[in-house]
Amino acid sequence: MLRSAHVFLLLSVLFAGSALAQSPPPESVEPEIPDSPEDEGLGPEQNAETPAEDPTEPRSESTAEPQPVTPPLESEPASLADPDGLPAENASDATSLAENLGSPRQAEAQHAVLTSEHVAESSFEEVTLEVPHLQLDPLPPVCSPTRRALAPIVALTVGAFVSGAGQYTLCDPAAGRRLIGARVVSLGSLFLGGGGLVMTGASRKTIPIFAGLAIFGIGGTLFTYLADVYGALTAGANAGRPAPSSTLELAAGYRFVHDVRLGDLHAAHLRARTWFGTTRLNAEADIALGGDNQRLSLGIRQRLAGNPGRGNAFDIQSGLTFHRYGEHSFHSLVLEVNAIGRLHLETIGRNMRGSFVEGQLGLGYQGFAYPNVDRGLSDFNSLLLAVVRYGVYIGESGEVSAFYNHRRDRFAGGLALDGVAAGNFGHIGLEGRGFFGNGRFGLAGHLHYGSALTFGLNLLYRTQPDRPEEGATP
Amino acid sequence: MKRLITILCALSFTSCFLSSEDHYQLDFEVGQASGAAFELREVEGRAAVRETETGRVRVWGAAPTLEFEFSGSSAIEIDFQNILPEAELTRDGVAIPLRYSSETRAAARIDEGTDVLLRLAAPDANAEESYRVAVLSDVQNAIDTVNDIFVQMAEDPTLRFVISTGDLVNNGTQEQLDRFQSELEALPIPFFSTVGNHEVPGPIEWHETFGPFSTFFEFKGVTYSLVDSSNATVHPALWDERVQPWLDANVDNTHIFLTHVPLFDPSGLRSGAFRSRNEAASIIARLAEARVDGIFFGHVHSFYAYSLGGTYTWISGGGGAIEERLDGIERHYLVLNLTPGEDLRDVSMVRVD
Numbered sequence: 001m002l003r004s005a006h007v008f009l010l011l012s013v014l015f016a017g018s019a020l021a022q023s024p025p026p027e028s029v030e031p032e033i034p035d036s037p038e039d040e041g042l043g044p045e046q047n048a049e050t051p052a053e054d055p056t057e058p059r060s061e062s063t064a065e066p067q068p069v070t071p072p073l074e075s076e077p078a079s080l081a082d083p084d085g086l087p088a089e090n091a092s093d094a095t096s097l098a099e100n101l102g103s104p105r106q107a108e109a110q111h112a113v114l115t116s117e118h119v120a121e122s123s124f125e126e127v128t129l130e131v132p133h134l135q136l137d138p139l140p141p142v143c144s145p146t147r148r149a150l151a152p153i154v155a156l157t158v159g160a161f162v163s164g165a166g167q168y169t170l171c172d173p174a175a176g177r178r179l180i181g182a183r184v185v186s187l188g189s190l191f192l193g194g195g196g197l198v199m200t201g202a203s204r205k206t207i208p209i210f211a212g213l214a215i216f217g218i219g220g221t222l223f224t225y226l227a228d229v230y231g232a233l234t235a236g237a238n239a240g241r242p243a244p245s246s247t248l249e250l251a252a253g254y255r256f257v258h259d260v261r262l263g264d265l266h267a268a269h270l271r272a273r274t275w276f277g278t279t280r281l282n283a284e285a286d287i288a289l290g291g292d293n294q295r296l297s298l299g300i301r302q303r304l305a306g307n308p309g310r311g312n313a314f315d316i317q318s319g320l321t322f323h324r325y326g327e328h329s330f331h332s333l334v335l336e337v338n339a340i341g342r343l344h345l346e347t348i349g350r351n352m353r354g355s356f357v358e359g360q361l362g363l364g365y366q367g368f369a370y371p372n373v374d375r376g377l378s379d380f381n382s383l384l385l386a387v388v389r390y391g392v393y394i395g396e397s398g399e400v401s402a403f404y405n406h407r408r409d410r411f412a413g414g415l416a417l418d419g420v421a422a423g424n425f426g427h428i429g430l431e432g433r434g435f436f437g438n439g440r441f442g443l444a445g446h447l448h449y450g451s452a453l454t455f456g457l458n459l460l461y462r463t464q465p466d467r468p469e470e471g472a473t474p
Numbered sequence: 475m476k477r478l479i480t481i482l483c484a485l486s487f488t489s490c491f492l493s494s495e496d497h498y499q500l501d502f503e504v505g506q507a508s509g510a511a512f513e514l515r516e517v518e519g520r521a522a523v524r525e526t527e528t529g530r531v532r533v534w535g536a537a538p539t540l541e542f543e544f545s546g547s548s549a550i551e552i553d554f555q556n557i558l559p560e561a562e563l564t565r566d567g568v569a570i571p572l573r574y575s576s577e578t579r580a581a582a583r584i585d586e587g588t589d590v591l592l593r594l595a596a597p598d599a600n601a602e603e604s605y606r607v608a609v610l611s612d613v614q615n616a617i618d619t620v621n622d623i624f625v626q627m628a629e630d631p632t633l634r635f636v637i638s639t640g641d642l643v644n645n646g647t648q649e650q651l652d653r654f655q656s657e658l659e660a661l662p663i664p665f666f667s668t669v670g671n672h673e674v675p676g677p678i679e680w681h682e683t684f685g686p687f688s689t690f691f692e693f694k695g696v697t698y699s700l701v702d703s704s705n706a707t708v709h710p711a712l713w714d715e716r717v718q719p720w721l722d723a724n725v726d727n728t729h730i731f732l733t734h735v736p737l738f739d740p741s742g743l744r745s746g747a748f749r750s751r752n753e754a755a756s757i758i759a760r761l762a763e764a765r766v767d768g769i770f771f772g773h774v775h776s777f778y779a780y781s782l783g784g785t786y787t788w789i790s791g792g793g794g795a796i797e798e799r800l801d802g803i804e805r806h807y808l809v810l811n812l813t814p815g816e817d818l819r820d821v822s823m824v825r826v827d
Contacts (some may be wrong), residue, residue, distance in 0.1 A: 201775055201798040204741035211744065213597075261710050261753045327762070328756035366742070368755050368783075375784045382742035413750030416705065422594040422671040423706030423735050423749045423773075451707060452749040 040273070100467060101400040143171035148235070163224040166232030167349055173347025175231065185223040190217025210457035211384055212361060212465075215406055219388025222404075223357045226390045231351035238354030240393030243345065243435070244465035249273045251444060253458030255286055257411045261451070262328060265411070269456055278303040282319075286411075292326025301340075311344030311356050311393070329372040334409060336367055338362030338385055358401070360387035366409060386426075397442070397465070398434025404427065405448075413451030426450065439465060497669075497677035498702065498709040501686045507531055511586075512546030517519045520684035529631045534655075534684060536666055536722065537691035538635055539599050543591040549585045556664045557674025558596045566591055575661035598636075602814040604694035606632045608824075609740065609790055609808040610665075611639040611734070611772030614672055616794025616805075617653060623793065623807060623826050624661040631808070634693070635663045639772035640670025640734040641795065651683040664689075668700035670734040670772060688712060690720045697724040699766075703733040706749040708757065721764035728814055729766045730754075736771040736789055758783040768810070768818035777823055788821060 012385050016182025147169050163183030164176030193213030200206045257265035271284035282299040299319035299457030306313040321334040340360045345352035369376060384406060391401025405426045408414040412427035427450025435442030442460035447453070496595035505516035507523040509531075514523055520537040529548070533540070535556045537793035544550075554561075558578040565584070572580040584592065608627055613620050627633060643650035651673075658665055669687040673680050680687065687702035701708060701717055708717065721729070739747040748754040761769065762783035769782060771811050775791040791798075793805035804827045811820035 014488065198796065200800060201796045202744055202746065203798050203800045204744060205800045207744040208743060259709065261750070262756060269632065323752075325752060325756065328752075329759040330755040332751070332755060362745075365654070366751070370755075370759045370762055370783050372759060373783060375762070377782065379758065379782055381737060381738050381751075384743040384745065408745065408747075408749060409751040411752075413752065414706070416707070418674050418705055419671060422674070423747055424744075425749075428523075451753065 006285035028219065036116075092280075098343045108149060151232035151235075152229065157230040159225055159228040160472060163221075164226040164228055167351060170232055170235060170351055172231075172349055175351060176228075178348045179224045179228055182220060186217050186224060188217070188221025189213045190221060193217055208363075208384060212386060215386045215404075216359065216361075216388065219359065219404060223388065223390050226402075227345050227348065227352050227357070230355050230392065231345075231349055234351065234354070237463060238350040238392065240354075240395055240398070242355040242393055243397035243399070245275060246462035246465050247275055249460060249462040250461050251284075251458040253444075254454060255411075255454060255456040257452055257454045258453035259411070262325070263291075265291060267293065267295075269458055271458070283304070293324065294326075295321065295323045297321040306342075311342060312347065313340075313342050315340045317362075321457055329370055331369045331371070331407065332366055333369075333377065334364050334366045334383065335362035336362055336383065337386060340387075354393045356391050356393065356399075356401075358387070358389035358391070358403075360385065360389075362386075363410075364407070383409060394432075400430065400432035402430050403428065408450070410448075411452055411454045415450050433460065435460065435462070476589065476692060480508065497674070497681075497687060497704075498712050500681050501688060501702075501712075504558050504681050504686045509550070512544065512550050514546075514550070514552075515543045517541045517543060518690070520689055520691060522681065522683060524682065528799075535594070535664060536685035536689050538664065538666070538693045539595040539691060540592075540593070544584060544590040544592055546584070546586050549583055551581060551583055553579070553581050554594060555579045556658070556666075557594060557663060559662060560680045561594050561596050564593045564595075569610060575702045576659065578664050580660075590663050596693075599693060604811065604813040605634050605694055607810050607812065608628075609638065609732075609770055609788075610636055610793055611667075611670070612641040612775055612791035612795040613654070613793035614641050614795035615644045617643060617657065617803065617813045619794055619805075620654075620657050621660050623805065624657065626826055627807065628662050628764075630809070633663055636646065636661065636665045636807075637730075637732060637770075638665065638667035638699065639732050641672045641772055641791070641793070642667060642670070644672055646673035646677075646679060648679040648683070651667050651679055652750075655683060666698075666700065668732060668734060669702050669704045671704045671706070674704045686743065688716060690716065692727070694723075694812075696730065696812050699729070699731045699733075701731065701733040703735040703748070706735045706747070707753060707773045709735070713757075718760065719764070725765050727814060728812060728818065729765045730765070730768050730770065730810070730812075730818065731761060732770040734771065735773045737769075738783055739774060740776075740780050740789070744774075746774050758785075759794070761785055768775070768821070770808075774798065777806060777808075778800055779821070786818060786821075790823070792826070 045425055120270070142270040151166045151170040154169045158165040162180070164179030165172070167176035167179060190213070193215070196206060196210035228390070251269070253269045254273075255265075255267045255269045257310060259265065266289045267286040268289060269284070269286050271282070272284045273280060278299040280303075282297070282301065284297050286293075286295040288294065297319060299317060301315050304314050304316060308344045317338045319336050321333075321336075323334075324329070324331045338360050339362060340358065342356055342358040345355045345357060350358040362385035364385050364397065366381050366383055367377040370378075386406040387403055389401050389403035393399045393400050405428070407426050411425070412429070414423065414427060415425045417425060427448050429446060429448035431444075431446040433442060433444035440462060442462070444458045444460050446456045475823070492608070501519060502681045505519035505521045505523050507514050507525045509525045509528065511529075514531055516523060518537075518541070520535070521540055522534040522536070524532050526532045530551045532553045533555065535554065540557075556578055560604055561572070561616065563572050563582050567738065570582060570584075573581050574580040610623060627636065666689060667684060668689065669677070669680055674786070677687070687704070689698070689700040691698050697720070699717060699720055702712065719740070736747045737758055739745050744759075762785055766785055769785055769787040770793045771787070771789045773800065774789050775795050776789065777792060778789040780787050788808065790808045793802070794804050794805050804825065806823050806825045808819065809822050809824055812818065
């Protein structure tokens with residue numbers, strides 16, 4: 001047992017060192033200090049002194065610095081590269097490798113010598129290990145190549161009904177249990193919400209509760225499925241991490257709206273975001289090129305909890321949006337308040353590292369004006385705002401995500417569905433962003449699909465990253 | 475070939491945003507039938523016309539006044555259904571006898587002729603005077619009890635006809651639509667309806683049974699627009715080619731606009747409404763500019779009275795479909811007291827239960 005701990009810690013040092021050799025740390029990123037092992041995606045039973053009898057449990061990871069492995073452990077061992085630069089392996093593989101030491105095949109392997117002079121606990125001794133480094137078995141010892149190959153298939157098929165099936169197949173029953181738990185909660189939410197809608201006939205007096213439950217039930221069901229598939233496919237190999245944020249970020253680009261009812265729109269998009277402490281201010285505009293259509297939005301977002309640099313955050317956001325459809329003789333004004341939470345799924349399972357889920361729930365109030373009939377602001381109407389998003393971090397500062405947005409007051413409107421579903425759903429979309437080169441310039445794009453299709457591409461500029469990214473939509 | 479593929483891709487891409495396009499196009503084909511020796515066409519497509527056997531045609535009226543073009547080398551028998559009780563039939567301005575078998579059903583023999591104009595209308599169809607109509611929508615799966623409503627309506631002799639925003643049946647199957655038609659036999663006045671989202675799964679069946687999805691007509695100086703929004707949108711071609719010209723032509727008339735899905739749901743959090751609020755706002759602006767006098771929706775199974783763009787608006791989905799709870803409103807229908815040239819203000823809710 002103690003030997004396993006030694007091996008694990010030493011390999012963590014090795015992996016971190018390799019990762020740093022390949023991927024320099026981001027500039028001026030604030031150190032991230034987890035509050036507990038759980039914050040690192042580890043259960044209480046999975047800290048550095050965890051017995052290794054159950055190799056399927058998520059394990060603690062290597063450090064981001066090739067320094068003594070003292071808590072906190074950085075959660076991002078970007079990659080494991082062997083001395084010859086062969087393809088990297090993930091930390092789980094490395095752990096399993098450590099547990100394979102002493103196996104008969106070890107004697108046939110080439111050897112590398114690892115030495116650690118600094119270990120977390122004084123009781124640890126200096127250890128020299130002989131590691132087979134070219135014939136690394138990428139699989140955990142109890143997870144056969146067959147199971148690993150089957151995991152994505154199981155996740156795609158069985159996982160649709162039994163969430164976490166892929167993680168079970170991939171020898172991570174703890175993550176599987178968590179996904180099952182999330183699925184059960186989601187289905188419970190869905191049935192409670194759907195049942196409540198039917199029982200009350202979608203009463204105006206109870207609609208926020210039951211509609212919210214139904215939306216997040218559907219979102220949770222989808223997210224548990226996607227997370228299982230993602231974890232089974234990547235097995236934790238994605239080294240992507242939440243990006244740091246910057247004091248100032250600017251965006252300028254183009255937006256195209258294909259709307260067969262209100263006409264196609266080509267617009268310039270401008271946006272500025274700035275952070276003051278834990279407060280973010282946002283201003284953006286879409287201005288039609290050649291038409292009479294302008295959308296202006298102001299927002300303020302307050303970080304309340306979580307360490308956004310690790311992908312977990314909870315924010316309160318409020319905003320005011322004015323939209324003028326001059327060619328269609330109306331204007332609208334929306335005031336809204338949202339609660340937004342994001343969870344790095346590494347917290348649920350090691351294999352899901354580099355992916356996240358985000359939920360948003362809020363209320364809005366919208367008024368309209370029709371200048372051609374000379375009536376002031378009228379037709380006040382509330383908005384139920386709900387977003388469920390699943391995404392993947394890419395590299396040090398990028399991410400892509402897919403989402404469902406329940407609102408129908410934006411360019412994309414709501415999905416074109418027939419029958420009983422007509423008019424009841426918002427839009428879906430894909431969004432992505434990333435920085436390149438020196439990290440100052442980047443690109444952000446989106447594709448939203450509802451009653452209209454919107455496409456946007458923006459050039460991003462940011463000041464030097466100096467605080468965690470807020471995890472906002474691109 | 476490459477160009478063809480590009481065009482096909484573009485068309486399929488566009489169709490993703492026009493899910494109602496197929497059944498909108500059907501409205502250009504409705505209201506006509508031809509046999510071996512005749513052609514019969516309602517000039518505005520305001521009827522379902524079908525040859526049931528050789529020389530016999532069934533017409534289901536979708537408006538109080540119908541006009542047909544007929545050409546035939548031999549006589550045909552027309553079975554008119556869903557017509558005003560006292561309607562009269564003329565052939566090129568000359569009355570021909572109608573044989574009534576019930577208040578809303580009558581048959582007539584049409585002798586051979588070429589380019590004959592048949593007109594079926596109430597004697598007072600053009601008299602501009604006050605009258606009353608009922609509005610009933612959203613029966614859906616309560617069809618077993620809809621007879622209660624028809625019986626109650628039948629007790630009011632002042633009602634001239636019933637108009638509806640749709641969702642008469644649950645799934646739009648032929649069997650359900652036929653069942654609804656048979657239930658209408660208890661109603662002594664005609665029933666005119668646009669289509670609801672519950673009928674969309676079977677648009678062909680609706681066409682065969684009730685006729686057009688969207689109907690525009692005038693009766694006693696009041697104009698009506700029954701517009702298809704069964705997909706929580708109005709097809710842009712439907713709007714541009716039919717709705718907007720009708721609005722423009724009737725700015726000075728009392729105008730009633732009916733469509734199934736609310737442009738805005740008074741409960742915005744529920745938003746049982748158009749799938750795009752921007753599209754809804756653009757329609758509200760155009761209805762206000764056309765000085766429409768009253769807007770009626772169904773879809774929400776309760777009763778609301780509010781305004782949109784300054785236009786009086788009502789939601790009535792009281793036909794018996796799953797009711798909105800906690801508001802004390804159950805099955806009901808509306809009665810409109812209409813006076814040509816005047817704003818619509820007299821709308822009352824009649825409870826059934």
